[in-house]
Amino acid sequence: MTKLFLVRHGQxxxxxxxxxxxxxxxDITDAGIEEAKKAGIALKGQKINIAFTSVLIRAQHTLTIILDEMGKPDIPVIMDKALNERSYGDLEGLNxxxxxxxxxxxxxxxWRRSYDxxxxxxESLKDTYNRVIPYFEKEIVPLLRKDENVLIVAHGNSLRALIMYLENLSPxxxxxxEIATGVPITYIFDEHFHVSRKEN
Incomplete structure (x- = not known):
């Protein structure tokens, strides 16, 4: 059965x-590095064919650590801004x-907790959904349908959009x-490409 692994970057x-x-x-903190290492240890032994991440350093750094811990540093990695965190615009950098x-x-x-x-x-979460999901359907779903296991290391809101889609959740x-930093979530698909099981 095909597996999709989701990890939010370390702190x-x-x-x-x-x-x-x-x-x-x-970038991630020392605590974030430790979270990434724990995620790699948790995923050790899993078959992963390809990994996706955003163009932001905190997600890329987390992914590198995960793959090193798994002993799989040579897995193909695709980076795309479609998987970036939600943009907070003028609020970015503010406490x-x-x-x-x-x-x-x-x-x-x-601003933080509404959908639209x-x-x-x-961007709203709805805006984030509208860039993440078309990318997922075009670039990642075909790989999953070919029985390739995929790891996505991204961000709280880009992953929230993806989970909304996978679990058919309302706004x-x-x-x-809530999506914890550095904790893998696994979706297992059946032969009809329905989510048959989720593991945290």
Whole structure:
């Protein structure tokens, strides 16, 4: 049975500092490196044919560590901005708590946690879904249908969009879903390309 492995990058510096990161190219912390190593250990022994990641360093660094830990540093890797984190536009780099003081908790909560409210100059989760899913269907689904196992190392919101698609979740349901850094999620497909099982 074909497997799809999803991993959110290890903790980044701006995760630690509670900043909006979005498309900013911020690397992972020492804790993030350890999370990536644990993800690699958890995936050791799994057959993976190809890996995908975003163009952002925190996801690429995490993927490199995972493949090294698995003893598979030579697996083909494809990088594409379609898998980037959701853009937070003008909020990127700002501290989340300070932003809430400036704009109000309710407004910041709407920017962060609604499905279709767009932060200034950025993307909603709906916008993120509308770039991630066409890329997934065009570039990744054909590989899965050929029984190739795929690893995707990406970001909280790009993976949230993908999980929404794979599990057929509503906007309200996906907004309740938290994705931990550096913890693999495995989807197993049957011969009809339906998700038959999910493993965390």
């Amino acid at each position: 980044s510096l701006w995760n630690l500092e509670n900043r909006f990161t979005g498309w900013q190219n911020i 989340k708590a300070e932003t809430a003081l400036k704009y109000g908790d309710e407004q910041v909560h709407a 409210v767009v932060p200034p100059g950025g 309200d349901e996906i907004l309740e879903r």
